[in-house]
Amino acid sequence: MKTRSSWLTTSRTSAILLPVVGVIATIALWWLVIVLFDIKQFLLPSPYDVLQRFLEQPGYLLQQTWVSLVESLAGFGLAIVIGIPIALVIVRSAILERLVYPLLLAVNAIPKIAIAPLLVVWMGFGQLPKIMMALLVCFFPIVISTAQGMKSTPAELVELLRSLKASRTQEFFKLRLTYALPQIFTGLKVAISLAVIGSVIGEFAGSTEGLGYVIWNSGASADTPLAFAAIGLLSIMSIVLFYGLVLLEHLLLPWAEETR
Amino acid sequence: MIELGGVGQVFEGRGGRVQALDDIDLHVRENEFVTLIGRSGCGKSTLLRLIAGLLPPTYGAVTVAGEPVTGPRRDVSFMFQRPALLPWRSVLSNVMLPVEISGGDSGRKEYRDRAHELLELVGLSGFERRLPHELSGGMQQRVSLCRSLIRRPQVMLMDEPFSALDALTRTEMSDELQRIQMELATTIVFVTHSIEEAVLLADRVVVLTPRPGRLREIVEIDIPRPRSLGTNAHLTEVAEISGRLHGLLAEKTHPADAPEANR
Numbered sequence: 001m002k003t004r005s006s007w008l009t010t011s012r013t014s015a016i017l018l019p020v021v022g023v024i025a026t027i028a029l030w031w032l033v034i035v036l037f038d039i040k041q042f043l044l045p046s047p048y049d050v051l052q053r054f055l056e057q058p059g060y061l062l063q064q065t066w067v068s069l070v071e072s073l074a075g076f077g078l079a080i081v082i083g084i085p086i087a088l089v090i091v092r093s094a095i096l097e098r099l100v101y102p103l104l105l106a107v108n109a110i111p112k113i114a115i116a117p118l119l120v121v122w123m124g125f126g127q128l129p130k131i132m133m134a135l136l137v138c139f140f141p142i143v144i145s146t147a148q149g150m151k152s153t154p155a156e157l158v159e160l161l162r163s164l165k166a167s168r169t170q171e172f173f174k175l176r177l178t179y180a181l182p183q184i185f186t187g188l189k190v191a192i193s194l195a196v197i198g199s200v201i202g203e204f205a206g207s208t209e210g211l212g213y214v215i216w217n218s219g220a221s222a223d224t225p226l227a228f229a230a231i232g233l234l235s236i237m238s239i240v241l242f243y244g245l246v247l248l249e250h251l252l253l254p255w256a257e258e259t260r
Numbered sequence: 261m262i263e264l265g266g267v268g269q270v271f272e273g274r275g276g277r278v279q280a281l282d283d284i285d286l287h288v289r290e291n292e293f294v295t296l297i298g299r300s301g302c303g304k305s306t307l308l309r310l311i312a313g314l315l316p317p318t319y320g321a322v323t324v325a326g327e328p329v330t331g332p333r334r335d336v337s338f339m340f341q342r343p344a345l346l347p348w349r350s351v352l353s354n355v356m357l358p359v360e361i362s363g364g365d366s367g368r369k370e371y372r373d374r375a376h377e378l379l380e381l382v383g384l385s386g387f388e389r390r391l392p393h394e395l396s397g398g399m400q401q402r403v404s405l406c407r408s409l410i411r412r413p414q415v416m417l418m419d420e421p422f423s424a425l426d427a428l429t430r431t432e433m434s435d436e437l438q439r440i441q442m443e444l445a446t447t448i449v450f451v452t453h454s455i456e457e458a459v460l461l462a463d464r465v466v467v468l469t470p471r472p473g474r475l476r477e478i479v480e481i482d483i484p485r486p487r488s489l490g491t492n493a494h495l496t497e498v499a500e501i502s503g504r505l506h507g508l509l510a511e512k513t514h515p516a517d518a519p520e521a522n523r
Contacts, residue, residue, distance in 0.1 A: 156344045163312055163338040165331070166361045174361070178348055255347045255391050 045225040050232060053225035065233045067210040071127055071199035072241070075134020076192055083139040084184070087146035108140040112198065116205030130202030130210065137198030138191035145187025149180030182256035185249045192241045196234060261415060261447045262288040262311055267320030268472075269306050279472035280306045284320070286466065286475065288449060293441055295462035296451045299509060303473030304451045308417050311449060312338050324415060334362060337408035339418045343400035345392040345407075352388040355379065355406045362411070371410060378406040382436060398429035405433075409440070418450045422457065431488075434460055438486050455505045459498055460487050467508045476508055 027047050033039070034046045041049055054061055086104075090097045112133060119129035153176050161171045203212025211230045218226040249256065269281040280303040288294050296304045309315040310322050313331045322329040324336060332338075337358070345354045355375045359368065379385050382402040392400055401421060408416060422430045434457060441448055452458050458465045459481060467476040481501060483494045 154344075156340050156342055157346070159314060160338070160340065160344045161361070163314060163332050163336075164358050164361045165334055170361055174357075175346070178346070253348070255393060 042222050042224050045228055049225045050228040053223075054229040054232070061211075061214070061229060061233060064209060064211050064214050064230070065237060067127070068196070068199050068203070068212065068234070069237055071130040071202065071210065072134050072192075072195040072237075074127075074131045075198055076138055076195040078131065078135045079139035079142050079191060079195070080188070082135070083142035084146050087143045087150065090143070091147050091150040104140065104143060107136070112137050112201055113204075116201055119202065120206040125206055125208065129205070130199045130207065130212075133202035133205075134195040134198035137201070138194040141187045141190040141194065142184070143187075145190070146180060146184050149183030149187075150176055152183060153179050181253055182249070185245065185253070185256075189242060189245050192245055193238050196238045196241070200234065261290045261292070261325060262286070262449065263321075263323040264307075264311070265321045267307075267310060267317045267322060269303065269310065269315070270318045281310075281317075282472040282474050284473070284475060286478075288447060290447055291441075291445050293448045293450065293461055293463045294466055295458040295464075296449060296466050296468065297453065297455065297458045297505065297509070298468035298473060298476075299470045300453065302468040302470040304468055305419050307468075307473065308338075308419050308449060308451050311415075312336060312417050314338070334411060335413050336415045336417060337411065337413040339404055339408045339416065339421045341420045341423055343392070343397070343404040345400055345403060347392055350389050350391060351379065351384065351395070351403050352376075354392065354403055355410055357407060358411050375406065375410060378409055379403075381440070382406060398425050398433070401425060401429075401433065402436075405437070405440075409444070412444070413446060416446050416448045418448065420451050420453065423452070423454070430457075435486070435488060437461065442485065455502050455509070458505065459483075459501050465501075465505060467505065479505065479508075 031047055034044060045053070086100070090100060115136075116129075116133060119132055123129040123132065157175055157179070158171070161175055166174065199210065200212035200215070203210040204216050207213045211234050214230040215227050218224070218230070264284050264286040267281060267284040268279070271278045271280055284307065296307060298304050306315065310317050311324065311329065313322075313329045313333060313336070316330075324333060346357065349357070352372075352375055355378065356371065359371045376385065376388070379388060382405060384399060384402055384406070387395065387399070392403070395403070401424075404421070408418075422433050425433065437448075438461065440446075450457075450461060452461075462481050465479040465481060467479065468474065469476045479501060483497055487494070
């Protein structure tokens with residue numbers, strides 16, 4: 001329900017304009033602090049230094065961004081392919097839920113950074129351990145939100161389908177799964193940012209490419225502007241991926257915003 | 261059409277056994293409009309679910325069209341208190357849901373035409389492509405009514421279908437339902453807690469006692485149709501019957517504030 005109708009809260013332009021204003025204001029503040037307190041570049045570079053550093057090697061940095069993007073998306077994709085079926089099985093069977101759930105919790109509770117070196121030992125220095133790390137970090141919210149969504153079907157709709165003599169399969173596809181989609185999307189939106197974090201953790205543990213590697217390396221040579229440029233690219237990547245999902249949800253589930 | 265013999269229902273809850281219904285004997289004739297009335301917790305919704313085959317009775321026998329009820333039947337439709345529409349389906353596609361679930365593409369086209377007719381009958385033509393959230397509560401419940409009519413049910417079971425609507429919409433819907441029943445000749449069992457609605461719609465009003473629900477009395481309503489709340493015709497009869505029903509419902513049997521147990 002709309003409570004206010006000023007253009008600032010409703011108009012389409014403002015939906016794009018306001019975030020841009022927020023970003024610009026933050027950058028201005030950052031710059032101001034550096035100028036006011038005369039902060040050294042290797043401690044905190046100015047936005048200009050960061051941009052400058054990016055423009056020195058744009059091709060290289062974009063290529064590293066691509067590497068991280070592929071790892072994140074592969075991990076995210078695998079998390080969907082593995083996580084959603086696990087959630088469906090858990091919802092279907094109380095026995096399996098009791099069997100599997102503590103294990104999932106345990107896996108989720110492990111600080112992922114602790115197993116990153118192990119993944120390198122097992123899988124080498126290629127992209128596979130990074131993909132695995134992205135998968136490990138982001139699949140839990142997908143499982144939880146899918147399971148939650150599958151359990152959220154209103155009783156009256158279940159009763160309706162039963163009164164129509166629907167089969168279990170019909171009940172599943174025509175009702176429960178579709179009804180769970182908005183909640184699945186909520187999980188996906190959490191997971192996509194986590195996938196990016198996961199791939200960076202993986203790159204920290206031992207790699208020769210990716211934005212995580214760039215950040216790790218720049219630390220060794222005190223090249224702070226480079227680290228900031230890489231962090232900036234990571235943020236932009238996360239934002240683009242997140243809003244990509246928001247857009248997809250908007251297109252696929254036009255009913256969801258109105259009914260939730 | 262519907263036969264209930266010595267039917268009772270006991271729920272085993274956390275707080276122990278709850279006797280929801282006991283010793284219900286009822287015969288509903290073909291094309292008859294019966295309203296079930298009683299206080300909340302008298303088991304009227306449970307009784308409706310027993311007839312629908314959504315719930316097996318603890319004891320006693322339920323038959324519909326001469327066959328014992330073992331589960332939901334395709335020629336019996338159930339309408340809920342809330343519209344219960346699938347939010348991602350258009351109006352038309354919600355109405356077609358029962359047909360889709362029965363499967364088989366035979367007669368799909370014919371049903372589609374029927375869906376359009378029904379939507380027109382309830383004043384919703386032009387809204388076929390809309391999503392449920394774009395409609396008002398009353399319009400949604402009309403869609404729900406069309407859905408329960410699409411398979412030409414022999415029996416319609418209605419669980420307080422108009423209770424969530426505003427008074428004006430409610431009157432309109434009651435008029436429409438009477439018209440539809442006269443046109444389509446269906447047997448209807450209609451649960452309500454409104455005396456006014458019960459008298460307006462029914463050939464017979466079945467009054468249940470609360471906890472456990474037992475038959476208190478069956479009241480014949482001999483007022484010619486179509487009946488309407490707006491007109492003054494038969495005012496004295498309506499007043500007399502309403503008064504009688506009031507008396508029956510108000511009679512002290514058990515504490516009225518007992519928790520809701522009609523599910």
